[in-house]
Amino acid sequence: MPKPALIQNEFDERLLQLLISRIEDYAIYMLDPNGYILSWNQGGQNIKGYTTDEVVGRHISMFYTTQDRRKNLPNEELASALKNNIHESQGWRVRKDGSVFWADVVMTTLYDDDGYLKGFAKITRDITERKKREDQKTLVNAELERRVKANTEKIIARERRFRALIENSYDGISLLDRYWNVLYRSKSAARINGWSNEERAAEKFEHLIHPDDLGIVRDLFRRVLAQPDKPFVGTYRTLHKLGHYIWIECQLNNLLNDPDVEAIVCNFRDVTGRILADEQIREKTGQISNILESITDGFIALDKNYCYTYANHRVGEMIGIDAANMIGKCVWEMFPDAVNSDTFKAFKRAMENQEYVTNEDYYAPLGLWQENHIYPSPDGLSVFIRDVTESKLAQASMQQSESNLRSVFENTDLAIVLFDTETRLLSFNNNARSLADKYFKTELRIGESAFYYCLPERVDDVQRIFRKLRRKSPIVYEVSYPSAPGQLQWFEVRWVNVLNRQNQPIGVILTLKDITEKKQADFERDHITTDLIQRNKDLEQFTYIVSHNLRQPVANIKGLSDILSDEMAADDPNAPALQALGISVSNLDKVIIDLNHILQVNSQANDTLEMVSLPELIEEVKAGNSQLIAKHHAKIHCDFDAASKLNNLKTYLYSIFQNLIVNSIKYRRPGVDPVINISSKIAANKACLYFEDNGKGIDLQRNGHQLFGLYKRFDLSVEGKGMGLFMVKTQVERLGGKISVESEVNKGSTFKLEFPLK
Template identity: 30%
Template structure:
């Protein structure tokens, strides 16, 4: 029991001693932690002040360098410093230092920092706004003064914090010494106590106490080293990859909380953009390889990819195989390295690969120190022949006094801009250049830095533009005179009027005023109601208006009333003038006075009624007016012809029986059906005149044009029994009218040509000319070293080429009109097609084109071979060019002769044309309907122009994806068959 009591007492004393020592140790540790915390705060302040001080120095140095040297890099340094200043300031203000933000030193630090920023910003702004060479000494002195004060405050704060740190270290050392003394005394006491009582218990208790103390120290050390380390640390289990622990710095970097990462793997958190990277690291660790300075990439919680550098150690903790990962963020360093490389590459590219001619030479000797690739290419020398020699030695100047003047100007002004000079290449070619040069000090040496551009093409382009303007003005003047001559001829021979789309007069010629009795000012703005006679029905004018509104030509006879109340007749042709959409916007009317002709016809009709009374008078009248009379009984079919009928037909009663069929044998084949229908109709009305025109082919082969008018004798029951009529030989009048129509058609065609010419001038010439003028003005304002100068020169060349192409196209079109008198010749159609096929044989073979021809009904013709060759070639080329990609191209060319007309049919199975959308502009100049292949839109325009020049017409039938058919129609008399 005694031993037990002793043991109990020992244990009680031991317990009380342990409590006392633990309390004392806790108090000492708490004080130590407080001192450590103060030391840490002081250290954080010193760390935060250093980047702030560097930031302020960058702002100051950037502003001073920009003010003194004008470097844009200094301006960028100043701007970056301003951008980083708020972040540096927030870092300093966020440190948990009691009273630090309110201390006098801290306030003075902020004031001086703000002053430095304000003064540097003012200095930069004044440098930007002031001209070159201005002085800013006052601002620079103030800036230096506040920077000095700022750095003085920084030094004071650093000394203050270092003093606090030193004091904290001394207090910590004192606490440790006191704790050590206490521990020694307690140890000595416990040693004597336990030795006096139970040595074994004393020894055991002492051992346990030492073990507990060591564990606490290690835990504290690990906590400090691991959790508060500025290096990002993470501890993971090697086999499963689960994160065991990580420090605060790595959590802040990745953007996760501790609860989000503990127990999870990097794969679950998607930390590695490339999962294979982690597998490679694990493999290296398993192979017992040291992992040092390994660069990898990590993904943060926000999705940002950052570059990090790893150092990895393998260790065993609590019987677990683990790896400790230490890594640091090197993203900014990588970016800085890349930016430095990019800057070096940019400088190399700007100087050596620049399209501008650049060089650096010694200002005193003139020897070239460096030149770029363009310099060597332009002058034709290799670089090794240039370096160390002067321009005089290389004979680069056309005139030596140009170099002397250039050097003198550069010495006087220190800078030369846009100076035009003439230089000579190694091959002796003379070029014009525009030079910009400046004297600079490079590596302590006075050098001339020059940049030049070749303006030879610009000089040539200016000369070309002047010549083109002269040529264009001359061509326009010739065309205007030609159209004016035609207009004068038409005004002298015909009655001409032009109305707008509502029918109001916008132009009337003198002949219109003379026949109508109205002055020009009385007619302009009015419509045809001012001369309306009331003779024609409402339906007559409705039909005329509907015809011309659809864009068709209307022809007919109109009876009008003069201002004095006198009736007059005109033979009228109204031609709609269409706009680009194919709708009429004006109407051109050309008239001929036929009042006397109508009076003759009316007199003849009256004379017919008097035939029974005066046969001789009738014969004389008929002979004088070339009008014959006739009667035709319907049942039985008998006829009576006057002598003038036989004379008109060039026959006699003995040669030709007076029958309807005899008359029909003279009628032109194309007019037989209409004439027979008029003379054999069963629905004639009494007191109604019927008229028809027809052509008669006489025995000698000549053709006459007849005007026929008759009335029917109708019985009371309405049955017609006899036709009584006249036949007027109007061959002379008809031929005159045809000639007038030909002149009118030619005038309209030339008017269209002029409109097309005006359209081209206003659209196709105006755009390149405007571009040339704009680019020329821009080039005058741009220095040669400007990148826009080269682009402007390229644009100028493109515009000049376009202008030259349009003028060549216009010359080709005008050439067609002027070459109409080219000698005609006999043309073998099959040989013509064979020639074209041989010209495009490669294209035919490549596209596997099948061309089928049928000239069995028309083997040879007599025409202009070059025109026909161009027409056939363009149509064949278009069929091949606009073929369907999934079908073999098939082209059919067929010639035929029907009555007095010759037809050519061109058919293909190509892409076709949407006629609903494009019919009105199908044959326009520069009009294209498929853009998958090259073309200018000249082909169909040239075809139509050449066909019409040969006196023909062209028609088109087409459906999209079903092919196209072009039909050419010619009068046999224009292209007679052999």
């Protein structure tokens, strides 16, 4: 009979197998020591799809993927279980239909009572859904990590870009605390005002503000502190590291209460160029306005809708309206009777064709004859208006009286020509016609300008005559024309104003009387005198041309050149040529101005002598050059005990003193403050003045023979024209004195002036 213990063991084993076979969620089966399946339960069939007959006796490698079998994973897991008594793992397993699932496997070794290996117990659970959830969670976590990393990189990149933007911004950026201490400054801040962060931190904010703007800045800061989160903008001057002041435009925003900022944000930029440009524009606008208000013609500016944008006071005088009340009003609404008039059509043509137009027109409601010069631009019209009413009335009056004078004209030995006040020819007699044919080879024509018939060398004289006629009448002189080879025909020329009943000029009568015989009789006697007079006239004419007629066209050319330069685009191919023209005209204008200064010496030499106080004269020179003296820390010492007054021309002495003092300051030694000692002495009935300085000195051996020459310069490091010493020598000699110099390079110069006491 079997032993009770053996029977009990068999019973227990069968009971266990029965229980195992009923488990449906776990595959529980036995393996022999070599891994072949000995038993199978319902859970195994549910999970893997095999029946008991299909798996018993087969090796467990049938459940592994091809890849795992190649790796010999089944046998490695058996070996691990044998070694460690248990082996736990997870991995992909294959069902009967070829699909895979994620298995949680526990493999345990089994021994008999004698300690011999019986095989292995293997429990497999399908945790595919959990695996999917974990994989999904892993994927989600990985995606979250990726997104966090990407967002972090973006934030870092944005921060770097933002910092780069701030550091390289054209504007300066600073963060300030409530006491205006700097917490942060961008690199551009140092570029704008030159101060490094360390240098800026060492300076108090108030010390960097221009004294005149300090009150404005303090008020701005008070408002910023009082109103958080509201931006305030201010413009003021601040000290640059190089010592000059620059204009900055500053925007302040109080974000002290913002936990992310906790500072006052200051954005600022250098607007010095804009401020100076605005000042220049205002200055030029003021100059233009002054010019337009000072001219004798009326001037108006109209926009595209023919509305007044500017009108000078002369226009108001013409029409009897305050010019200020015209601004903004349409010209045709103010003067409806002018619609479709010649002026209306001229304005339209100038605007539409963008071309210069001139016209004359009569406006009956005001009884006004006007001469219009219309200049268009894309923004509107600029119109110069001249009141020619008197001229028109005079012309009509003279035409009415012409028939009465005709008999007189034709029954006299005089050549007679009648002009209006604008120098246009109104009438003439036969004698005048004959002279024009003989000497001008042209025919007199009604309406032609008097200057058309002038010889080129007489144009200036005739212009001067018409100007003088406004002040006096008659003007009489003599003139000659060649009548035959070596012979002259002389005429007495008389210009007489024609006045109306109101004693106002309405025209000019020119008469020419043949005085050839008289002139020939007096020629020998007056030959020398006439020659001297003619030379003097030529000199006066040259002086006048240089000082007036020549400079006026040059000034006009310069003005037109500046206007064209302002309107011309920088890339215009004509820009270089126009710039060269402007430079040439400016140089010519400077030469003319210099010549005027020289020519004025002759006229000033006739000024009245006066007793000039030398100490007072020095103070006047110092006052006129105070900025130059202060800028270069110049010291001027005077000793006039020997002679404190001179009976002389004050204008000359002032010019001489100023040129010598300014030269001593200009040609100072680098790093040495200029010192000028001026003293006087009396010697041999002469007053001697000494100007001693500690400047660069002059190489007299090399340049002494040209020292007082016109436009002679020897030190090109200093701006100048080379006129100062020339003018000094000229003026000293005009006063009957002389000038000499002693000098040594890098030690200074001494100029000695000698003037006669009488």
